[in-house]
Amino acid sequence: MTAQRVLIIGAGGVGNVVAHKCVQNEAVFSEVMLASRTKAKADAIAARINSPRLSTAAVDADNVAETVELIRAFKPAIVINVALPYQDLHLMEACLETGVHYLDTANYEPPDVAKFEYSWQWAYQDRFKERGLTAVLGCGFDPGVTGVFTAYAAKHHFDEIHTLDIVDCNAGDHGKAFATNFNPEINIREITQRGRYWENGQWHETDPLSVHRPVTYPEVGPRESYLLFHEELESLVKNFPTLRRARFWMTFSETYITHLRVLENVGMTRIDPVIYEGREIVPLQFLKAVLPEPASLGEGYSGQTSIGCQIRGIKDGQERTYFIHNNCDHAACYRETGAQGVSYTTGVPAMLGAAMVLSGQWGGAGVWNVEQFDPDPFLAQLGEFGLPWVEQVGYPIEFEPA
Ligand code: NDP
Numbered sequence: 001m002t003a004q005r006v007l008i009i010g011a012g013g014v015g016n017v018v019a020h021k022c023v024q025n026e027a028v029f030s031e032v033m034l035a036s037r038t039k040a041k042a043d044a045i046a047a048r049i050n051s052p053r054l055s056t057a058a059v060d061a062d063n064v065a066e067t068v069e070l071i072r073a074f075k076p077a078i079v080i081n082v083a084l085p086y087q088d089l090h091l092m093e094a095c096l097e098t099g100v101h102y103l104d105t106a107n108y109e110p111p112d113v114a115k116f117e118y119s120w121q122w123a124y125q126d127r128f129k130e131r132g133l134t135a136v137l138g139c140g141f142d143p144g145v146t147g148v149f150t151a152y153a154a155k156h157h158f159d160e161i162h163t164l165d166i167v168d169c170n171a172g173d174h175g176k177a178f179a180t181n182f183n184p185e186i187n188i189r190e191i192t193q194r195g196r197y198w199e200n201g202q203w204h205e206t207d208p209l210s211v212h213r214p215v216t217y218p219e220v221g222p223r224e225s226y227l228l229f230h231e232e233l234e235s236l237v238k239n240f241p242t243l244r245r246a247r248f249w250m251t252f253s254e255t256y257i258t259h260l261r262v263l264e265n266v267g268m269t270r271i272d273p274v275i276y277e278g279r280e281i282v283p284l285q286f287l288k289a290v291l292p293e294p295a296s297l298g299e300g301y302s303g304q305t306s307i308g309c310q311i312r313g314i315k316d317g318q319e320r321t322y323f324i325h326n327n328c329d330h331a332a333c334y335r336e337t338g339a340q341g342v343s344y345t346t347g348v349p350a351m352l353g354a355a356m357v358l359s360g361q362w363g364g365a366g367v368w369n370v371e372q373f374d375p376d377p378f379l380a381q382l383g384e385f386g387l388p389w390v391e392q393v394g395y396p397i398e399f400e401p402a
Helices: 014-024 039-050 064-074 085-098 127-129 145-158 184-191 231-240 254-267 283-290 332-338 341-358 377-380
Strands: 004-009 029-037 052-056 079-081 101-104 133-137 160-169 195-199 202-206 212-219 221-228 245-251 273-277 279-281 304-315 318-330 366-369 390-393
Touching: 004 014, 004 064, 004 341, 014 039, 014 332, 014 341, 029 039, 029 341, 039 052, 064 085, 079 085, 079 341, 085 127, 085 332, 101 341, 127 133, 127 366, 133 202, 133 231, 133 341, 145 160, 145 231, 145 245, 145 304, 145 318, 145 341, 160 231, 184 221, 184 254, 184 283, 195 221, 195 231, 202 279, 212 245, 231 245, 231 366, 279 283, 304 341, 318 332, 332 341, 341 377
Parallel strands: 004 029, 004 079, 029 052, 079 101, 101 133, 133 366, 160 245
Antiparallel strands: 160 304, 195 202, 195 245, 212 221, 221 245, 273 279, 304 318, 318 390
């Protein structure tokens, strides 16, 4: 296999990790370009990595013509989109125009409605097929590794999977009163939405953060976990139609929830514009401007993340319970890349998914969610690139967030 060029868009917390990991994976990526709206941020990352194989550029990824020009000049084989979900469709257009593969970590959402779903990107299926290009959607940790974990369980441990609980714990402490671990605007839009889960062939809605219970996480212990809608549920119930129930749980501390409630109550999480001193501002965008950047949280961050999939189903006529997870240490991520664990657990799979496509282990013309690919080559390398995983068959039932 000949190593090829990769273009990373977005020099935030995740972009930093993707750049580190692409440079490390020299067998697959010959040259790496990190392009972002604010070039100085890409330059700061490049200065830390300090590799002659890494270059930087300025690009507004909402401007398709500008991105097309950059792609034509650099000639990458794949674009890794770790800017914001708002850029997804523009970058898919630029890839189609230039004949380049595409990968992202979060599905499209329109800036003026807090609603994320795959429909907009799945609609590109025929165009990617006709162009003979691969688009990989949602290849971070969740979505991303959680879909690969589910595919791995279905392939190796079950004849049929029946229930899926994705459990996502950040037991870390960044020492700030309130901060989000990935882009604050996207994060707050996600968790202030109504909850949703799949059961018996349909979606059920819950009030935001109204359903919660303690879940016991490996090496962490019990943590209050909140039922949320998370984007991988949409593709997983479609790709694993035997699933009778699929839910997603995420931990939040009491302090975090209290801050969020206050911000919501005073209107700071609104995404509709208000007039302030004669000009329009969106309160949530203003809030983002005053909160710490995810990329700045790494220093002094202690504790671990712990994310896994609890699956039940049938194997050889017997009920089976299975749990597969990764724990990741914030301080170790910081020592290696200057990033905190949430950026790290997203950036490693994004690099590895792109490596799967360029090495021909994942691919095919069209638009794909990660669980549609063979999980084996991806999981064979995930540990080597920093995210070792552990599986347990017949995992004790008390882990179940019943
Ligand atoms: P950050 O806010 O730290 O970084 C986003 C970067 O994108 C910033 O550098 C920003 O530039 C850049 N950007 C924004 N708009 C444009 C544009 N129009 N053109 C070019 N660059 C642009 O966010 P994170 O790194 O934390 O998150 C990145 C992505 O990863 C998000 O989409 C997030 O949803 C996703 N994510 C996925 C996870 C998963 O597990 N699947 C988990 C965590 C995050 P500037 O600095 O100028 O603002």
